Each structure stands twice: as structure tokens, then as C-alpha cells.
Amino acid sequence: MTTSINSVVTVFQNVFTNHGSTLLNGILIATTVGGQSLVRKLTFSCPCAYPLNMYHSLVFMFGPTAALLLIGITVNSTTWKLAHGFCFRVRDTRHSWKTTCVSWIEVLLQSSIAPIAWLFVVFLDGGYYRCYRSHEFCLTTDAILCKNETIFNSYALSSSFNRISDNGKYCPPCICAPNPTDASYLEAESQIYAWALLVITGVGAFLGNKKT
Numbered sequence: 499m500t501t502s503i504n505s506v507v508t509v510f511q512n513v514f515t516n517h518g519s520t521l522l523n524g525i526l527i528a529t530t531v532g533g534q535s536l537v538r539k540l541t542f543s544c545p546c547a548y549p550l551n552m553y554h555s556l557v558f559m560f561g562p563t564a565a566l567l568l569i570g571i572t573v574n575s576t577t578w579k580l581a582h583g584f585c586f587r588v589r590d591t592r593h594s595w596k597t598t599c600v601s602w603i604e605v606l607l608q609s610s611i612a613p614i615a616w617l618f619v620v621f622l623d624g625g626y627y628r629c630y631r632s633h634e635f636c637l638t639t640d641a642i643l644c645k646n647e648t649i650f651n652s653y654a655l656s657s658s659f660n661r662i663s664d665n666g667k668y669c670p671p672c673i674c675a676p677n678p679t680d681a682s683y684l685e686a687e688s689q690i691y692a693w694a695l696l697v698i699t700g701v702g703a704f705l706g707n708k709k710t
Contacts, residue, residue: 544629546653546674547662555630559620563613570609577605614699621692624685628676633668635680641669642677 542558545551571577580601620626644650653659653670662670676684 542625544625544632544674546670547658548633548664548668548670548673550662551629551633551673555626559617559626559630563616566612566616567606567609570612571605574605574609576601576608580605614695618692618696618699621688621695624688627688627691628681628684629674631684632673632676632680635676635684636669636672638663638666638669641672643671643675644669 545554580598638644649671650669653663656662659670660666
């Protein structure tokens with residue numbers, strides 16, 4: 499029994515030793531995907547207001563991206579080695595600017611895995627991008643929802659109507675609930691960007707590994 503346990507432990511040690519970075523990246527990606535799904539379900543709701551719909555979407559799309567990148571840079575051991583070398587090494591023992599730049603590029607690339615995963619899932623979801631651009635398909639003169647007087651008046655009588663509709667240019671209820679055809683178009687466009695991002699990242703990673 500003890501021998502079997504030791505064998506299992508040895509196998510896991512070998513796996514983590516040889517493929518530790520790959521496993522860590524996999525865990526990061528899985529955590530990012532799960533986190534995005536949770537955020538989408540619990541906190542994101544497209545506001546029926548312009549330009550708040552744009553700001554709201556951008557914050558949810560790129561705020562976590564920036565945060566994940568910053569966290570990745572912070573927890574990367576090379577970051578602190580570079581900072582320590584810059585602050586405490588004398589000029590004669592410091593690395594050259596070329597070596598330092600290469601090291602920083604490696605840090606950025608290693609730290610960009612989770613942010614790219616977040617952006618991929620965000621664009622694949624389509625809801626954030628749809629919210630960001632929905633006002634373009636919601637002119638008051640064309641939007642079906644604003645042709646309903648009851649719905650339109652419920653917004654038009656609000657003191658904030660001019661602020662949330664760009665002085666009546668856009669139809670507020672349409673922004674958060676666009677026509678299904680327009681919504682499908684925007685979601686499809688968003689998903690194209692998602693797969694393009696994945697392809698570009700994959701090609702970049704392949705070329706990078708080929709050079710090394």
C-alpha cells in the first residue's frame with residue numbers, strides 16, 4: 499500500500515516538474531472562463547441608456563483584462579528579479595538593455611495568458627459586445643420599441659431622458675433589448691473577433707516556440 503502511494507506521489511511530482519507551467523496555464527484558463535461565466539450571470543446587465551451602455555460594456559470587457567495582466571506581472575518571479583537587479587545591482591553587474599527588454603517581453607507574454615482567455619470568452623459570449631454597439635441599431639425613428647407610445651412615454655417623461663437617449667436620438671429600451679435580428683448580428687460579429695483572437699494567439703505561440 500505504501501509503495502503504491504509513493505508511486506502515485508512520484509508520478510505527480512514528475513508531472514508537475516516536467517509540465518508545471520502547462521498545468522498552471524490550464525488552471526488559469528479554466529479559472530478565467532469560470533469567473534467570466536459567473537460575472538456574466540450575476541453582475542452584468544446592459545443598461546437601457548446611451549452612452550452608459552458603452553462605458554458599462556468596456557469596463558466589463560477590459561477592466562478584468564487589465565487586472566489579470568497586472569496580477570500576472572506581479573506574481574511572475576522574473577518581474578521581481580528584474581526589479582531587484584535594476585534597484586540594487588551596480589552598473590557593472592546589471593544586464594544589458596537588450597537582455598532586460600527580452601526578459602520583460604517574456605514576462606508580458608507569460609502574463610497575457612489569462613487576459614487573452616478572458617477576452618476570448620467575453621467575445622465568444624457576445625453579450626458584452628452586443629451591449630456596447632446596440633445603440634447603433636436603436637435610432638428612435640426606427641426602433642420598434644419606441645413606436646409603442648406606452649413604452650416610449652415611460653422613458654420620455656423621465657427627467658433623465660435626454661441624457662440616456664442623446665437628446666432623443668436613441669431609443670433607450672431598445673439599447674438593452676435590441677431587435678433579435680440585430681442582436682444576432684452583433685453576437686456573430688463578436689464571435690468572429692473571438693476566434694480571430696484565438697487564431698492570432700495560436701499562430702504567435704507557434705512561431706515563438708519555433709524560434710526557441
